[in-house]
Amino acid sequence: MRAIKKLPRILNAKIVKQFTVSVVFNNGETRLIDFTKVFDQLDIDKHPVAYKLRNPTIFKKFTLENHTLSWKNIIQEIPWGDSFRKVPFEIGADILYSFSKPTAQNQLLQIGKLIRRERLAAGLTQNDLAKRSGTTAGYISRLENDKSDIEIHTLQKVVENGLQKKLEVNFL
Numbered sequence: 222m223r224a225i226k227k228l229p230r231i232l233n234a235k236i237v238k239q240f241t242v243s244v245v246f247n248n249g250e251t252r253l254i255d256f257t258k259v260f261d262q263l264d265i266d267k268h269p270v271a272y273k274l275r276n277p278t279i280f281k282k283f284t285l286e287n288h289t290l291s292w293k294n295i296i297q298e299i300p301w302g303d304s305f306r307k308v309p310f311e312i313g314a315d316i317l318y319s320f321s322k323p324t325a326q327n328q329l330l331q332i333g334k335l336i337r338r339e340r341l342a343a344g345l346t347q348n349d350l351a352k353r354s355g356t357t358a359g360y361i362s363r364l365e366n367d368k369s370d371i372e373i374h375t376l377q378k379v380v381e382n383g384l385q386k387k388l389e390v391n392f393l
Contacts (some may be wrong), residue, residue, distance in 0.1 A: 229318040230288030239277050244321060246314070247288070252321035256280065259312070259320045270297040270310055289314040332376065337365040339384050354383030 233245040240256040256274070265271040273295050274280050283290045286309070295310035340350050340361075347361040354361075355378055363369035364379070371379075373390070380388040 229314045231285060231290065231314050231317070232288070234283070234285055234290060236281055240280060242283075242290075243324065244317065246318060246321075251324045252318070253324055254317055254321045259317070262320065263316075270295055274310075286311070290317065331367060332371060333365045333367040336361070336379060336384075339380075339386065340365075343384055345383075350379065350383045353385075354379040356383075 227248070230247040231244050232247055234242055237243045237253070240260075242254045242256065243251060244254055245251050260266070260275060263271070265274060274292065279292070279294055282294045283292050285291070289311055291309045291311045293309040296307050297310050298305040298307055300306075336350075340347070345353075346358075347365070348358040351358045351361045354375075356375070360369065361379075364371055377388050380386050
């Protein structure tokens with residue numbers, strides 16, 4: 222049986238600089254897309270419609286449609302049966318994800334790495350931490366390798382019971 226690959230979807234997007242966009246993907250990652258690099262790699266200057274994106278006024282008018290970026294101010298014609306259909310210009314979320322880079326904020330949210338660092342600093346094995354926090358060594362391994370999500374109450378058990386630290390969550 223083949224594994225089903227999840228396609229990236231954009232949940233939120235905003236401009237942080239002229240052609241740099243901060244994007245939150247459905248995997249929880251916040252990533253930056255430098256569209257000057259996208260434009261160069263996709264060679265949009267040769268595309269009769271997309272080259273308009275080089276204009277900052279036109280570029281900044283993107284909207285989020287169907288979990289990808291769409292420019293309703295740039296209309297293109299696509300084949301539709303025996304005729305053509307006019308649709309807004311879009312760049313797929315999968316392409317945008319491939320051109321994006323993780324933000325510093327993402328580095329802070331890698332809980333698995335934090336758990337591993339604190340476990341090693343405390344001189345604990347994965348088994349030790351699992352026993353203290355009421356989980357299994359396999360679960361601790363999956364957490365540390367970012368192969369498993371964690372619920373907040375489980376994180377609290379791992380941090381407070383297992384690592385004997387205080388868990389603090391802030392929304393800034």
